[in-house]
Amino acid sequence: MAENADSTQGWNLKIQPTSSFFELRLKELWAYRDLLFLFVRRDFISTYKQTLLGPLWFFIQPLLSSITFTFVFGKIAGIPTDGIPQILFYLTGLTCWNYFSECLTRTSSTFTTNSSIFGKVYFPRMVVPVSNVISNLFRFIIQFSLMLVFLGYYMFTGANVHPGPLILLTPVFLILMAGLGLGTGILVSSFTTKYRDFTFLLSFGVQLLMYTTPVIYPLSAMKNSSYKWLIDLNPMTPVIEGFRLAYLGAGEFTINDLLYSTISMFVLLIVGLLIFNKVEKTFMDTV
Amino acid sequence: MSKAIEVHNISKLYRLGAIGTGSLVHDLNRWWKTMRGQEDPYQLVGQVNDRSQKATSPYVWALKDISFSVNEGEVIGIIGKNGAGKSTLLKILSRITSPSQGEIRIKGRIASLLEVGTGFHPELSGRENIFLNGAILGMRKKEIKAKLDEIIDFSGVERYIDTPVKRYSSGMYVRLAFGVAAHLDPEILVIDEVLAVGDAEFQKKCIGKMQDVSRSEGRTVLFVSHNMAAVKSLCTQSIVLKNGMVDFEKGDTELAIQHYIRAEISASKILLRNRKDRSGRGRIQFTAVEYLNGAGEIVPSLISGEKAEIRAYYQNPEQFESINNKIEVSITHPEGIILIQFNNFLKNFSLKLNHKEGYVSVHIDRLPISGGQYFINLLVFSNDLLEDWVIHAGSLLVEEGDYYGYGVSSTGIKAEHTWEEN
16 A cells, blocks of 8 residues: 555555555655544534533543542552642642543544444544544643642642743653553554454553552652562653653653653554554454 | 556455454464465465355455456446445455455545445534545545535535534435535545435436546546446446456446346346245246346346236146146235235136246236335145245345326335326
């Protein structure tokens, strides 16, 4: 399916059993950018139409989770929060985590939820996961503004929070969350087309992954834990720690950590894309 | 003329049954073999796709070595019964799935229409859905914008264009969906039986639009259909597929359709001859049913209001003779109600039935039943003893015709009658 492969004879499309493995086909994705934005628009409209509270739901969900965390992990389990007001601490972690996990879970069901469209018409299948990541951005922005409201309140009341210059790295953090979620998601989606077991593993896996990410605890509290290596291995760890350091002034974050996350993201995305492109050619036979 | 599509030895292997148990093992085995440069072990055991026979291998060739080419501006019909491989070929051409072997080369932008309204979202308005559907079919936003008025005009839903399509009637929905599809602008168009939608008037409009597209705009079209009338009116050349292979090489549509129908009929003959679900002594047995039109040509369907002949073939291997034979041919509704009984006693006609193989015919002046799918039951008595009785010996497709001669269609049984008013 290489475009412009044989243009000398005027053939501009070849349909073959297998194409070369190393082909990212990003050009084709770009050609379908209109569709990408129409999908985003569709998601946006269909989510908000006919819900009474509309986007308000996106406030309520993280707020309730943060309150639950405050009680369970903060009050009952007594896990420290780097001296940050507990609710703000959890809210910050959840804002980042929710965006990542939403990108991951929605992307991972790309083939199964869209099989009716995919079975009828061809377009680069990557359009769907990429549009998911963009649609989820709206949700992130809502939760992020909720977080800013709480931040403002605690700064006003003189709590121990100090936003720093790292705030400038916000777009980088955002790209990392999206990229890591997308990369993992397309990898998982490629496997779920044939082996549905991965679908069941996923929700459990995402939950497990959250506990190896400093969402409910600060990295500093894990210094002497025997599981520290697992947390360090998680490329989302530096993202959340960095994000907290930027907005709350507490967290362990170095430039090397950032580099590690970035490299992980690119590896996941490239490997994911290669496998995804291979799967999209025949998944209709197995889905 | 230069070529627009070249199909080279396309084959497609499918695994039958549930994917799951064992497929991981097969995948690993396949991967291991291909990694070492060997042939895929499962492609060797694949069988020809003949659905009347039980499969002995879990792998089947849905398509095997299909080759043909299409010139620019040609309109080609692809005919074949269910399971012949039409849909698989269509899916490969539309890049929904890829072939197991072979190569297709295409010149120009290709768009496929396997369904109208793909990706329509009920919450979005008609206008928004035009853009979404158009983009899914491969149009750029500005192309859609340029054609927006034309599309709305074609579908005739101007008043409701900003209403969510979930409030549309099914007719409006289909018209809007087809409107988008009809305004696609690729050099090559691959179309499945999407014409079989909407009311009769709209269907006519669609066929007209497709003819315009293919004739005046010089578009290359591949049209896959069961509807022989549509194929006849649109396509100059056709290909017949059978069991995943080319049964009739690209040629004149008339000839292709004849070839297809002949093959269909010979298939149904074999079936009735071998049927086990019959009762009677069996000295005389039915072997086949055929339908003929007024011109005496074998046809796949009859038309209401027109001359029709139902021909029942029988065999009498011992050639025993009887003067008291009774044959009954009845047409039943799929729900089991007998609509019409034809019986030689009713017309005081005596049958000898003394040939080794022969047939009896029922001639109907003007077929009095409405368009639809029916069944034929066959029954033969000799000397009041049941010889053979086959329920649903054949299926009968009746196309609605102009029985009363005023171009108005009706349902149920038709009968000539007059009106009076005092």
